Amino acid sequence: MAGRGLRIGVLAGEASGDILGARLLAALRKRYPELQVEGIGGPLMQAQGLDSLFPMERLSVMGFVEPLKRLPELLRIRRSVYQHFLANPPDIFIGIDSPDFCLRLEWKLRRAGIATAHLVSPSVWAWRRGRIRKIGRAVDRMLCLFPFETAIYQQHAIAADFVGHPLADEIPVQIDRTAARAELGLPASGRLLALLPGSRGGEVGLLAPLFLATAQRLARADPELGFVLPAAGPERLAQLQALLPAFSELPLTLVEGRSREVMMAADAVLLASGTATLEALLVQCPMAVAYRMSPLSWALVSRLVQTPFAALPNILAGRALVPELIQDAATVEALVAAVQPLLYNSQVTREQQQAFASIHQALALGFGDRCADAVAAVLESRSH
Incomplete structure (x- = not known):
């Protein structure tokens, strides 16, 4: 598909996800110069061409009480994003971190026939391992920041790639x-x-x-x-x-x-x-x-x-x-x-x-390019 247009949906719910998403979009644009991107993200992703359907700040909630207070709005935003992509299916939808928000959305989109990937594995290796079944239903591929994370997905026959960590690319090996x-x-x-x-x-x-x-x-x-x-x-x-x-x-x-x-x-x-x-x-x-x-x-x-x-x-x-x-x-x-x-x-x-x-x-694997490789692999598998 290199060289031709690609339309993707992407969603990041907080500043850390915006950083990861911007690197992913920059790498994808090198492969797909006519890349079109819609979803939710912050200023860094918007600088890479994202048309954000809602302000990312509306999703950035912390703790236990605040999400409950904001639950009606969060559910309304997720429903609107789902309906948007159902009416305008992207080639692939990529959720970035924010698993409580993204995985349900990914599951519904995948059930509707849309390819999905998720960047940043939830800590299923540490706790709430039962979530792995839900993840398997929600995503075509999990993109993991750490090498030890892929094993649990392989055990459950879920495609997963270790893509490295962007900080390892950014921080020099020699420190002065x-x-x-x-x-x-x-x-x-x-x-x-x-x-x-x-x-x-x-x-x-x-x-x-x-x-x-x-x-x-x-x-x-x-x-x-x-x-x-x-x-x-x-x-x-x-x-x-x-x-x-x-x-x-x-x-x-x-x-x-x-x-x-x-x-x-x-x-x-x-x-x-x-x-x-x-x-x-x-x-x-x-x-x-x-x-x-x-x-x-x-x-x-x-x-x-x-x-x-x-x-x-x-x-x-x-x-x-x-x-x-x-x-x-x-x-x-x-x-x-x-x-x-x-x-x-x-x-x-x-x-x-x-x-x-x-x-x-x-x-330090070249985070953006490894993410783009994983996305391309999902698109390739869906094209057959």
Whole structure:
């Protein structure tokens, strides 16, 4: 089909999906110069030619209560998108992340005879594995960001491709820590520990006091050690500033945003389990990972999760590569014991960094082109 027109439907419900979708559309347009794109997406996808039927912001809801309050509108938007594509069938429809919104839409479109693909696998390998049957009915092909994700789809005879991760393409393999420190106005010499207690208010409320108390203990053992703490936006900045008077003796620099640059500058990082651990891995910053949640949430999650590791670097490595301290295990004493080897034992840091470099190489596949290959494979299979 290369060289002739292609009409696709695509839907991204949040900013991270808009980034992925823009890369996919740019790669597809190289193959199909007359590409026509309709659906829902943000400014990056619109810059690649998307005609967005609704503002993407109307789908960007977080937590448990907000989606329930907005449910009538969300259902109305999904119904309108379905009716639009039913009346104007695309060659393929691609849902990007947002599985609770997209999979039902994909299932209905596929049942109507429209080819479907989904970019970003839900965490079926970790919890709610029963969703795999629903996914099998909804998509012709699943596009996975991580190599370990394809196995469960293969076990259920669902076509799946590992397409790599765009951050691995974007972040250079060699990191200049001196330049990163200069850019942030941090001292060029001396050991520096980054603290990343999360991006959500609840995470920061539970983890930031713990991380700061850990930093206080480390500083008593090594008065030359410095600390840098990025805040994930104005609200988190205010939340962290309210905590700092209790730790006024800490040699700590508070930065708004720029968490990636902070990790590039640091000798090691203590951070919340989540997507930031992938960035830490890719910038080869030795890490210890911690997480706490409310007792009720932990009681529910600990029964549902079916993976031996919480930290993404450990899941990718298939072993306990980085220390992870979850819930009751996340104490000041345990975090100090986990962080100190990262700062003072070059063998420990070297082992982590060598594994990080290997994982980085495995994830850097040329994300956009691999996604376009997978889409082309669905179109090819449907043409026979």
